[in-house]
Amino acid sequence: MKKETARTVRAFAIELAIYAVLVIAYFFLVLHLLGQWLYELETHRRYTYAALAILLIIGQAVLLESLTTFLIRLIRGRSE
């Protein structure tokens, strides 16, 4: 039982570390580039911005959920 818990914690720590690196890269590449464009959109075309805001957050949610699921499978698969 203890061995299994230790393996789960280790897998989670590795997943978190890989996830953190990917997220930091995402901050600087995607969000930095999107910032000015979204600002212009928010200022001049509110309705388009509102619809895009929902699409962006849902899109990111699906993407990150798939990424974390993939990482969990990958790490657990290797540790077993």
Next chain:
Amino acid sequence: MFFPISGAHISPIYLATTGFIIGILGGFFGVGGSFIAGPALRLAGLDWNFAVGTDLAHIVGKSVVAVRRHRALGNVDLRLGLIMAMGTIAGAEVGAQAIQMLKRAGNVNLVVSIVSIVVYLSISTFMLWESRKTLLSPKGRSQRGAVKGAKSKKDHSAFGPVTRAIQRLKIWPMISLPASGIRAISLWMILLVAFVGGLFSGFLGGGAGYIRMPSMVYVLGIPTHLAVGTDLFEIIISASYGTFSHAVKGNVDILIALVMHTGAAIGAQIGAISTQYFAGPKIRLAFVPLPLIGAAIVIYTMISGHKL
């Protein structure tokens, strides 16, 4: 990090960490977590209107992640969620109108503060009484250990007789909810629960999951695990509506929401997965401090005069 839409400088680590904590709470309890996220964004220096709108956008993303995970665990009743979304949106509109009326009367802050404190304390007290009574009962004792898998979804409640009486009310049209294990319940009861949740959402702000999730368990008789998952699904629809409405009014900084959500995505999954290790009454007992935190924040703002 500079966020041009709201003109705020906020650390992305602070945002991701806040999102992570709220994600765990949301995934586990089926709440939006606005009673923490709103003040947390305010503390980071965001204007109140941006804090409310941005929080709603972040709630949408976090709920999508948690619902995908809950759905894989069989904890989402899509039919119930869609019906409830209609009632919630209608209730939220009425709640928002009530706020406008109170604004014109000039006593909005006092009324909203007192109502919210009473509601929060009532929910906590009731859930503490009910979950403790259930856990101490013979049926509840069998649920006390950490139970993994589908077995943990069989739910007992000390409030069960009242719930069954509500389910027996034959007010046409009656509908069945096979995913939640309910043979027949009046559509109006579901809409009423959703409407009241929406009313408090519009009146007190946030998603009002702290009212809707317990109402689904105690009034409709939905098993706790399904109430958590279905409430999150319903939150996706109602919070999307709120996000759109706030974004049109210029109250949403989507970049802040996206950064917060990177932490929430992990937290929501941890919270959702954790539910399968706890029986319903234990989840309800652990829920008790949440409304108390909300009440403490309101009392603090009343005493100090600060608006967090």
